[in-house]
Amino acid sequence: MSNKLVLIDGNSIIYRAFFALPLLNNDKGVYTNAVYGFTTMLLRILEEQKPTHMLVAFDAGKTTFRHNTYKEYKGGRQKTPPELSEQFPLVKELLDKFNVKHYQLDQYEADDIIGTLSKQANEAQWDVSVISGDKDLLQLVSDSVTVNVTKKGISDVEAYTPSYMMEKMEISPEQIIDLKALMGDSSDNIPGVPGVGEKTATKLLKQHKTLEEVYEHVDEVSGKKLKEKLITHKNDAFMSKELATINRNSPIDITLEDLPYSGYEVQDVSSIFKDLGFQSLLERIGAEDSTQEHQEELEDIDYQIADEITPDMFTGNEALVIEMLSDNYHKSPIEGIGLVNQHTSYFIPTEVATNSEVFKKWAEDATNKKLVFDAKKTLVSLLKHDIHLQGITFDMLLASYLLNPSENNHDIPAIGHRMGKRGVLVDEEVYGKGAKMKVPEQSIFAEHVVRKTALLFELQDEMENQLENNEQASLLKELEMPLAIILGEMEHTGVLVNTDRLEKMRIELKERLDELEKDIYEIAGEAFNLNSPKQLGPILFEKLKLPVIKKTKTGYSTAADVLEKLEHEHEIIPKILLYRQLGKLQSTYIEGLLKVVDKKTSKIHTRFNQALTQTGRLSSIDPNLQNIPIRLEEGRKIRQAFVPVKEDWLMFAADYSQIELRVLAHIANDEKLITAFQNDIDIHTQTAMDVFHVEREQVTDNMRRQAKAVNFGIVYGISDYGLSQNLGISRKEAKQFIDRYFESYPGVKQYMDDIVQEAKHKGFVTTLMNRRRYLPDITSRNFNVRSFAERTAMNTPIQGTAADIIKKAMLDLHEKLLEEKLQARILLQVHDELIIEAPKEELSALQEVVPEMMENTVDLKVPLKVDYAYGTSWFDAK
Numbered sequence: 001m002s003n004k005l006v007l008i009d010g011n012s013i014i015y016r017a018f019f020a021l022p023l024l025n026n027d028k029g030v031y032t033n034a035v036y037g038f039t040t041m042l043l044r045i046l047e048e049q050k051p052t053h054m055l056v057a058f059d060a061g062k063t064t065f066r067h068n069t070y071k072e073y074k075g076g077r078q079k080t081p082p083e084l085s086e087q088f089p090l091v092k093e094l095l096d097k098f099n100v101k102h103y104q105l106d107q108y109e110a111d112d113i114i115g116t117l118s119k120q121a122n123e124a125q126w127d128v129s130v131i132s133g134d135k136d137l138l139q140l141v142s143d144s145v146t147v148n149v150t151k152k153g154i155s156d157v158e159a160y161t162p163s164y165m166m167e168k169m170e171i172s173p174e175q176i177i178d179l180k181a182l183m184g185d186s187s188d189n190i191p192g193v194p195g196v197g198e199k200t201a202t203k204l205l206k207q208h209k210t211l212e213e214v215y216e217h218v219d220e221v222s223g224k225k226l227k228e229k230l231i232t233h234k235n236d237a238f239m240s241k242e243l244a245t246i247n248r249n250s251p252i253d254i255t256l257e258d259l260p261y262s263g264y265e266v267q268d269v270s271s272i273f274k275d276l277g278f279q280s281l282l283e284r285i286g287a288e289d290s291t292q293e294h295q296e297e298l299e300d301i302d303y304q305i306a307d308e309i310t311p312d313m314f315t316g317n318e319a320l321v322i323e324m325l326s327d328n329y330h331k332s333p334i335e336g337i338g339l340v341n342q343h344t345s346y347f348i349p350t351e352v353a354t355n356s357e358v359f360k361k362w363a364e365d366a367t368n369k370k371l372v373f374d375a376k377k378t379l380v381s382l383l384k385h386d387i388h389l390q391g392i393t394f395d396m397l398l399a400s401y402l403l404n405p406s407e408n409n410h411d412i413p414a415i416g417h418r419m420g421k422r423g424v425l426v427d428e429e430v431y432g433k434g435a436k437m438k439v440p441e442q443s444i445f446a447e448h449v450v451r452k453t454a455l456l457f458e459l460q461d462e463m464e465n466q467l468e469n470n471e472q473a474s475l476l477k478e479l480e481m482p483l484a485i486i487l488g489e490m491e492h493t494g495v496l497v498n499t500d501r502l503e504k505m506r507i508e509l510k511e512r513l514d515e516l517e518k519d520i521y522e523i524a525g526e527a528f529n530l531n532s533p534k535q536l537g538p539i540l541f542e543k544l545k546l547p548v549i550k551k552t553k554t555g556y557s558t559a560a561d562v563l564e565k566l567e568h569e570h571e572i573i574p575k576i577l578l579y580r581q582l583g584k585l586q587s588t589y590i591e592g593l594l595k596v597v598d599k600k601t602s603k604i605h606t607r608f609n610q611a612l613t614q615t616g617r618l619s620s621i622d623p624n625l626q627n628i629p630i631r632l633e634e635g636r637k638i639r640q641a642f643v644p645v646k647e648d649w650l651m652f653a654a655d656y657s658q659i660e661l662r663v664l665a666h667i668a669n670d671e672k673l674i675t676a677f678q679n680d681i682d683i684h685t686q687t688a689m690d691v692f693h694v695e696r697e698q699v700t701d702n703m704r705r706q707a708k709a710v711n712f713g714i715v716y717g718i719s720d721y722g723l724s725q726n727l728g729i730s731r732k733e734a735k736q737f738i739d740r741y742f743e744s745y746p747g748v749k750q751y752m753d754d755i756v757q758e759a760k761h762k763g764f765v766t767t768l769m770n771r772r773r774y775l776p777d778i779t780s781r782n783f784n785v786r787s788f789a790e791r792t793a794m795n796t797p798i799q800g801t802a803a804d805i806i807k808k809a810m811l812d813l814h815e816k817l818l819e820e821k822l823q824a825r826i827l828l829q830v831h832d833e834l835i836i837e838a839p840k841e842e843l844s845a846l847q848e849v850v851p852e853m854m855e856n857t858v859d860l861k862v863p864l865k866v867d868y869a870y871g872t873s874w875f876d877a878k
Contacts, residue, residue: 005121005259006051007114009132010058010102014038014091016133016154018084023725026277028406028614029792034087035094035276041131041154042098043284049129054261055117055254056095056102057110058088065107066243073243075189078731081721082791085784090276097272098264101254108250111136115246118145120256131157136180136188139246141165141173156552171205178211181241190240193233200226211241274408298423303345303450305442309356315341319371319457321412322381323449325437328622329377330491330605334385335439336446338453345454347446354385366390371460373397373412373452375481376610379488396456398480399463401611402472405773410611412452419459424451471770479769480610483807486814486826487608487618494603495625495642495827495835498873502594502641509586509634516579523572530579533558546570581632589628589638596623608829615796616771616803618829626830639875644837652824652843653877654850654868655833658683659802660715666860667768667797670747677862684708690744691737710737714748715798717791752794759793767800768858769808805864806832809857816853820845835874843870 017037024033045051066073095102105113114130118140121128128145130137137147138160147160162173171179182201184192196204204221208214214221215234221227230237270287273279306313319340326332337348353359362368363382371394372378382389400410404418413424430448431437439445467473521527524543528535537556540546546569550557560580566573597604609619620626629635644651661683665673676686688699688707709726718726723734742749756778759765764774773796777789810826813834817824824838824846834854838846851866858864871877 003053003121003124003126003256004049004051005053005055005117005126005128005256006045006049006261007054007117007128007130008042008045008056009110009114009130009134009137010056010091011110012133013041013131013150013154014088015084016150017041018081018087020154023083023722026275030090030276030788031083031087032090032276032278034084035090036278037154038091039094039278039281041150042095042100043281045131046098051129051261053121053126053256053259054100055113055259056100057113058092058102058104059109060104060106063107064109065247066109069242070190070239072189077187077189081731082719082784082787083721086788087784089782089785094272094276097268100261100264101259103252103254105250105252108247108252112247112250113252115140115248116250116252117254117256117259119248121145124256126256136176136185136244136246138165139173139176139244140248170202175205175209177241177244178205178209178214180244181211181237182214184240185244188243190243191233191236192240193229193237195229196226211237298425298451301345301447301451301454303347303447305446306339306346306348306352309348309352309358311358311362313339313344313346314362314368315343316367317341317369317371319453319460320378321373321449321453321456322378323452324381325431325439328607329381330607330622334381336449338449340450340453340457342457345450347450354387360387363387363389369393371396371456373456375484376488376491376608379485380492383488383492392481392485394460394464395476395481395484396459396463397611398484399467399476402476402480402771403463403466403470405614405616405771412455416455416459419462421455421459424448424455470772472772475770479804479807479811482811484610486810487610490826490828491605491607493825493827494598494601494605495837496645497593497597497602497604498641498643499594499597499602501643502590502638505634505637505641506586506590506594509582509590512634513579513582513586516575516582520572520575520579523575530576531583536576540566540570540572544570544572546573582634585629585632585634585638589635593623593638593641606828613803614773615799616767616807617799617831618803618807620828620830625828636878637875639878640873642835642874643872646839649837649839650843650870650872651827651874651877652836652838652846652850652868652870653833653874654836654854654866655831656802656806656854657865657867659805659832659864660798661711662860662862662864663768663798663801663805664715664748664751665862667801668745668747668751669861670745670751672745673747674861680865684711687711687741687744691740706737710741714738714741715795717795755797756790756793759789765793765796767797767804769801769804771800771804773800802832805858806834809854810834812857813850813853816849820849822846822849835877846870 014034018034021033021037023031024036025031064073092102103113104110111134114137118128118130122142122144125144130140130145130147131150132147133150135149138149141147141160141162143162148157149160150157165171165173179198179201180190180192182193182196182204183198184190204214208217214230218227218230221230266285266287269285270282273281273285273287319338321338322334323336323338324332324334334350334354336350337353339346339348364387368391370389370392372392373395374397375392375395379389396412396415397410400407400415407418411427413426416422416424425448430440430444464473467476517530520530524539528539530536534555536558540558541548541556546566548556549562549565550559560577563573563577567577593604604623606620606625607622609621612619628638642651662677665677676683684704684707685696685699687710688694688703689696691707691710692699692703694703706727709723713723713726720731720735720738723737724731727734755765759775759778763776763778764772766772773792775789775793777785778793780786780789806829810829814826822838822842822845824836824842826834827837828835836846836850847868850868854866855864869877
């Protein structure tokens with residue numbers, strides 16, 4: 001058998017992947033868990049099966065020829081969650097990149113396509129492998145057709161051959177149809193014979209081979225009730241057999257010859273992996289070694305390498321590029337500097353610039369205009385050399401981000417390529433990548449830096465014109481660029497960390513972990529490796545006899561979701577869960593923070609990403625201070641280590657209360673929401689009253705919790721499926737909640753309808769400050785793709801406006817602190833919260849100034865509300 005055909009039941013595998021994996025989404029907010037699960041299975045199939053021919057079959061729609069026989073076929077199935085629906089087009093796009101054919105046929109199911117092709121391949125004596133989560137396909141099994149059925153999840157697969165079926169199920173492949181005819185199938189709403197399960201059906205078929213023979217000998221069936229049921233439901237049984245039979249002669253218009261598989265191009269697959277955010281899979285396909293170097297034909301460029309700096313090098317309008325090899329500019333040295341104006345281009349070695357009083361005087365003179373790439377990075381890099389850069393008038397990185405918020409790459413060559421300028425090589429081609437990065441010989445390096453600087457100088461006008469046309473010039477000049485300077489100063493200042501306190505926490509946590517470990521061993525009656533699922537599984541499921549929830553290839557699953565289901569079954573489980581949570585705190589956060597503390601200053605200098613999210617929110621890295629876990633008391637205590645720079649100073653934390661819901665009230669212009677906020681009514685209690693139709697005093701804690709989930713879920717465009725997962729309720733109940741919410745707040749429903757129409761008309765949505773998010777899929781003919789774009793259209797103006805408000809508040813507050821000549825300074829921004837350090841004597845001023853600036857930074861139809869607290873550490877200020 002030289003030909004190996006692999007046939008995949010697309011719908012089945014995608015469904016299983018979706019429900020087996022937690023909801024994941026990439027940096028664009030697109031759900032990807034089903035695509036990820038499907039991809040891992042596809043890669044394994046390609047590696048293990050090595051097909052010569054391949055096809056993924058999909059169902060074409062809800063209606064099939066089987067509905068002509070039985071209208072209720074597949075009736076009662078819950079509607080596909082939109083979080084899953086929107087992933088089907090992504091899977092098909094991924095298959096195209098893998099060069100794997102996919103096919104669907106109107107009125108027929110994927111099973112019928114697979115059945116027809118497997119029959120043709122069987123007759124041609126090909127080796128056939130079918131992959132599905134559906135045992136219906138076992139009827140296709142033969143000596144040359146193996147059906148691989150996914151068990152729990154998608155990673156565990158069981159291979160069915162005729163002998164294995166007989167050994168395990170005691171029936172032949174042909175009898176699967178008769179089995180389904182007798183026992184029915186609730187997932188497909190095939191009725192079968194009521195009261196006949198798999199065991200009874202198998203027993204009947206062992207005696208009489210086929211359904212027809214069962215009925216020929218129905219009088220011989222033992223058991224009065226069983227005989228009655230068989231006779232009463234004879235028509236249902238034969239109809240069920242018809243429904244369960246795969247049509248192996250479907251009118252498909254593809255043949256085996258249309259399905260050759262010869263592999264995929266790594267470059268094509270890696271591009272979609274990067275887009276989907278599947279970084280962990282890049283190495284698996286060898287993408288790290290796949291970049292082929294290519295040298296473009298570049299025009300000659302004139303430049304000088306400056307061995308000294310003189311005043312006549314400057315015109316007062318220069319493009320400046322600070323070049324370093326790492327993104328972490330707090331730790332990386334400046335490798336060289338590019339300087340370009342309308343007359344000349346220069347490469348300036350680092351030591352020449354940083355030791356020059358002429359350069360320092362030019363850089364610190366605000367009347368000299370500087371066009372830069374990444375103002376924050378440029379500012380911080382030069383501050384390390386005691387050069388306080390002034391006069392930045394253009395930031396190419398931020399301009400590109402505002403113009404193309406969905407793009408992942410905003411470096412100078414990428415921006416140039418998008419704007420039709422291909423005169424600069426990509427950095428990787430000059431420096432290499434990863435651990436192999438290095439500065440080439442000076443002439444190559446200098447030319448590359450100057451080319452990038454020249455491109456920055458050349459593109460400024462065009463990019464500013466585009467921003468003007470988009471009505472976004474003020475967003476760049478009045479919000480993002482001034483904020484970049486403040487963020488740069490915050491990063492350079494850093495936040496002081498009490499390393500002794502962190503070390504003490506590490507010791508205390510180690511003692512706590514040792515104590516927990518001892519308790520767990522005592523309960524278990526023996527010592528074992530707590531971090532080994534292979535050793536933990538037998539303790540829980542064999543020795544302690546706990547119910548088995550899930551098995552893996554190597555034994556029992558002890559994953560968090562499994563243990564959470566067993567939490568109330570045995571006293572050992574809560575202790576194991578706590579042990580794991582504390583272990584993660586210890587390794588990821590306490591030890592992680594200690595690694596990034598500056599040894600000289602005992603400070604942490606995080607980096608704020610200003611050009612990453614499509615909504616405009618800031619994020620932070622190295623370390624991510626926005627992600628310190630605060631649900632556990634031990635997690636919250638980590639903030640005790642963040643302290644003011646002087647002993648007689650304090651930490652002051654101020655955060656917006658329910659800012660996104662207030663923005664929603666303003667944008668949607670919903671009278672009921674506006675009134676609630678204007679009267680300072682607890683919005684979650686109000687929503688609970690409206691949704692559950694009860695009086696205020698009848699609102700229980702659980703009602704308020706559910707109302708809160710609905711409130712914040714609405715902001716994120718949540719579906720009934722998403723809400724049901726959050727609250728642990730049925731989708732029907734979740735849908736009722738959402739429907740009642742929209743009845744109570746009709747303005748919100750009207751806003752959501754209107755914003756979708758606006759997005760379809762314009763192709764984008766905007767925040768109150770004109771930040772754009774483009775939605776090319778909003779008019780897609782594909783329902784699932786369009787639905788995701790519609791949810792994004794509803795959500796972005798709310799989230800994005802909230803992000804814009806806190807950015808503007810940072811500017812207003814920073815200016816006010818300078819105006820009042822206060823020493824207080826903003827240290828951190830964490831979501832909707834600002835962390836400030838200040839001398840204790842400035843406390844009364846802060847209590848007045850901070851809420852005033854934050855609450856009045858914009859004028860909305862509802863008041864903004866700021867809560868604040870203070871103390872000797874970040875923890876105490878919360």
